[in-house]
Amino acid sequence: MVDYVSALSIDFNLIWPEIALLIGASVILLGSISKSFRPVIPAVALISCIVAMLLASQQWGHQGSGFADMVTCDNFGVMFKQIFLIASIVTLFLGFRYLKVKGLNRPEYYALILFSTAGMMVMANTADLVVMFLGLEIMSLPLYVLAGFNRRSLESSEAGIKYFLMGAFATAFLLMGIAFIYGAAETTNLRRIVTNFSYIAYDYNSTAIYFYSGIALTLIGFGFKIAAVPFHSWVPDVYQGAPTPVTAFFSVAPKAAGFAVMLRIFVFGLSGVELLTTAFWVLAVLTMSVGNILALRQDNVKRMLAYSSISHAGYILVAMTVGGADAVSSAIFYLVAYTMFNLGAFAVVTVMETRSGCRSEFSELTGLSKVHPYLAAILALFMFALSGFPPTAGFLGKFYIFSAAVHKGFIWLAVIGVMNSFVSVYYYLRVIKTAYFDEVKGKVTPVVLSPTVIIALIITALGTLGLGFFPQQLLEFSQAAIFGMP
Amino acid sequence: MNLDTVIFIVSAVVAVFGATMMIAQRNPVASVLYLILSLVAQAVCYVQLSALFLGAILVVVYAGAIMVLFLFVIMLLNLRGSEDLGQPPKALSRFTKYTIGILMTLELVFIIKGAPLKAMATGLIGKAPDGFGSVEQVARLMFTDYLYPFELTGVLLLIAVVGAVVVAKSRKPGDPEETQTEETAGTNTNEAGS
Numbered sequence: 001m002v003d004y005v006s007a008l009s010i011d012f013n014l015i016w017p018e019i020a021l022l023i024g025a026s027v028i029l030l031g032s033i034s035k036s037f038r039p040v041i042p043a044v045a046l047i048s049c050i051v052a053m054l055l056a057s058q059q060w061g062h063q064g065s066g067f068a069d070m071v072t073c074d075n076f077g078v079m080f081k082q083i084f085l086i087a088s089i090v091t092l093f094l095g096f097r098y099l100k101v102k103g104l105n106r107p108e109y110y111a112l113i114l115f116s117t118a119g120m121m122v123m124a125n126t127a128d129l130v131v132m133f134l135g136l137e138i139m140s141l142p143l144y145v146l147a148g149f150n151r152r153s154l155e156s157s158e159a160g161i162k163y164f165l166m167g168a169f170a171t172a173f174l175l176m177g178i179a180f181i182y183g184a185a186e187t188t189n190l191r192r193i194v195t196n197f198s199y200i201a202y203d204y205n206s207t208a209i210y211f212y213s214g215i216a217l218t219l220i221g222f223g224f225k226i227a228a229v230p231f232h233s234w235v236p237d238v239y240q241g242a243p244t245p246v247t248a249f250f251s252v253a254p255k256a257a258g259f260a261v262m263l264r265i266f267v268f269g270l271s272g273v274e275l276l277t278t279a280f281w282v283l284a285v286l287t288m289s290v291g292n293i294l295a296l297r298q299d300n301v302k303r304m305l306a307y308s309s310i311s312h313a314g315y316i317l318v319a320m321t322v323g324g325a326d327a328v329s330s331a332i333f334y335l336v337a338y339t340m341f342n343l344g345a346f347a348v349v350t351v352m353e354t355r356s357g358c359r360s361e362f363s364e365l366t367g368l369s370k371v372h373p374y375l376a377a378i379l380a381l382f383m384f385a386l387s388g389f390p391p392t393a394g395f396l397g398k399f400y401i402f403s404a405a406v407h408k409g410f411i412w413l414a415v416i417g418v419m420n421s422f423v424s425v426y427y428y429l430r431v432i433k434t435a436y437f438d439e440v441k442g443k444v445t446p447v448v449l450s451p452t453v454i455i456a457l458i459i460t461a462l463g464t465l466g467l468g469f470f471p472q473q474l475l476e477f478s479q480a481a482i483f484g485m486p
Numbered sequence: 487m488n489l490d491t492v493i494f495i496v497s498a499v500v501a502v503f504g505a506t507m508m509i510a511q512r513n514p515v516a517s518v519l520y521l522i523l524s525l526v527a528q529a530v531c532y533v534q535l536s537a538l539f540l541g542a543i544l545v546v547v548y549a550g551a552i553m554v555l556f557l558f559v560i561m562l563l564n565l566r567g568s569e570d571l572g573q574p575p576k577a578l579s580r581f582t583k584y585t586i587g588i589l590m591t592l593e594l595v596f597i598i599k600g601a602p603l604k605a606m607a608t609g610l611i612g613k614a615p616d617g618f619g620s621v622e623q624v625a626r627l628m629f630t631d632y633l634y635p636f637e638l639t640g641v642l643l644l645i646a647v648v649g650a651v652v653v654a655k656s657r658k659p660g661d662p663e664e665t666q667t668e669e670t671a672g673t674n675t676n677e678a679g680s
Binding site for chain 2: 115
């Protein structure tokens with residue numbers, strides 16, 4: 001039996017970060033039996049995230065694969081792991097007081113966040129479609145539950161059910177696509193799919209049809225996960241209904257995970273397929289435009305941010321359409337920047353929602369600048385970043401993406417993107433206008449800023465500004481992340 | 487036409503018939519029964535593909551355990567007849583539905599009419615090696631090449647259990663962490679109003 005064991009190529013160095021998160025989640029689930037353990041649960045979650053972060057940093061610069069070529073380890077994966085972990089750490093900070101105020105402080109929240117993050121990390125490091133699919137499910141199942149975490153609220157339950165049904169629907173597409181790809185390429189291993197693809201593509205018989213159907217179906221499946229436009233219908237209701245820290249989490253992390261896999265499969269693996277470029281072009285234009293236009297009409301901040309997150313996925317799709325090292329590294333830069341300022345915007349919404357009876361309507365922001373000048377200033381910062389004003393990270397991210405597009409000759413795409421950015425300024429500035437200049441009706445209820453939320457706000461604000469002033473470091477990291485990718 | 491082909495055609499037709507009837511029925515209990523029929527027919531196809539173990543698992547786990555569980559749940563919830571399925575769909579949605587359905591069917595036909603069936607008829611698809619699909623072979627694959635996915639599936643099942651408990655657990659009224667605070671009471675009335 002020895003020969004089997006050595007053929008397994010078990011290499012735990014590839015998956016230590018995932019293991020750290022799973023151990024953390026298990027400790028939380030088991031420990032929550034004892035009442036005295038409950039207060040330290042957030043700390044346990046935080047520590048396992050930080051440990052995972054350190055372990056993931058250790059993988060930087062190492063290349064390798066293992067577990068019968070199911071897992072790969074490269075800088076690209078490490079980069080994305082850090083994005084997921086930053087998002088989950090900020091989410092943990094955000095949830096702390098919000099959950100207590102809303103009467104939702106249950107240990108499962110922390111465990112589910114950790115599980116979900118572990119699933120994303122599995123996705124980022126996948127070398128095989130089977131593993132990718134399992135990672136996607138490990139990511140999604142906790143999110144379905146978290147969306148419906150507030151069972152007393154009708155909207156939250158609706159969000160959970162809606163997200164679950166639409167997610168299951170998307171999964172069916174994805175699975176069908178994987179089956180087709182497997183049928184055409186005779187393997188689920190990404191590397192071998194790419195090598196087999198070179199002869200499938202020029203083989204104009206039925207095999208190519210299977211393969212392209214598979215690609216199209218997987219694209220639909222991922223389209224749901226990153227909320228690209230024809231597949232976005234679930235986004236506003238789910239984002240609005242879910243508890244706000246959870247919304248913050250799934251407006252960034254699953255999107256980044258979806259993009260990680262899409263970049264790995266479509267941009268690195270199947271580069272130069274013209275059909276894919278066209279498909280991405282259409283998706284990018286639709287996603288940017290529809291997201292922005294629908295966001296104009298929203299009166300609820302959470303819904304507005306939901307549509308805005310759709311349009312931001314569109315900007316990243318622009319980078320995917322363009323392809324090539326410049327565009328992909330700018331996409332990674334944009335994902336990190338977007339993680340920072342979008343989490344920040346949701347952090348402010350979370351703070352506002354801890355007031356009684358608050359439903360995050362625009363009108364509830366009036367008078368914010370008088371009662372909480374700092375909070376209003378920080379909200380303004382995030383809105384400027386979302387709309388892409390210098391010197392924030394949002395400006396540089398968009399600048400890199402659009403200049404890469406122009407360099408590669410996608411002029412129209414860049415023009416549509418820039419026009420969309422201008423449209424988006426309207427609704428982002430409307431938030432600032434409401435917070436600063438609108439007349440206050442009645443008394444403004446002050447909000448309580450707990451230390452944990454302040455930490456989350458500081459992390460995101462520093463990230464937004466820091467990346468705006470000193471982008472070089474991150475840019476070098478994201479270039480190193482894709483260095484050596486096929 | 488040998489016996490294998492006859493068995494395959496019969497079981498394939500039964501499987502597709504069962505699946506179609508399952509979505510065409512308005513009575514959930516009948517739907518589940520048709521799904522079981524379809525699964526059993528699929529198991530026959532698996533056995534024909536030399537996947538004995540998978541066929542057995544399909545009958546025992548899916549048709550046997552999971553579907554019977556579905557049946558129990560449906561019966562316990564007392565869902566009956568058409569009244570639970572809402573009004574008939576609007577004209578536009580019916581149009582989209584049929585268009586997409588026809589397109590998908592055409593696509594399927596287009597894809598299926600290609601190589602595999604022809605290959606099967608002419609015997610181009612080779613015979614499976616000895617012992618293929620046996621418990622031993624499946625286990626060996628599962629614990630060697632597919633060890634990592636296998637472990638991940640374990641994690642996935644754990645999450646499903648935790649998630650189900652979170653969604654379904656009944657709350658004790660006196661639990662300090664579960665008591666409804668003033669704030670949530672406020673939001674709830676608002677939600678009821680909207």
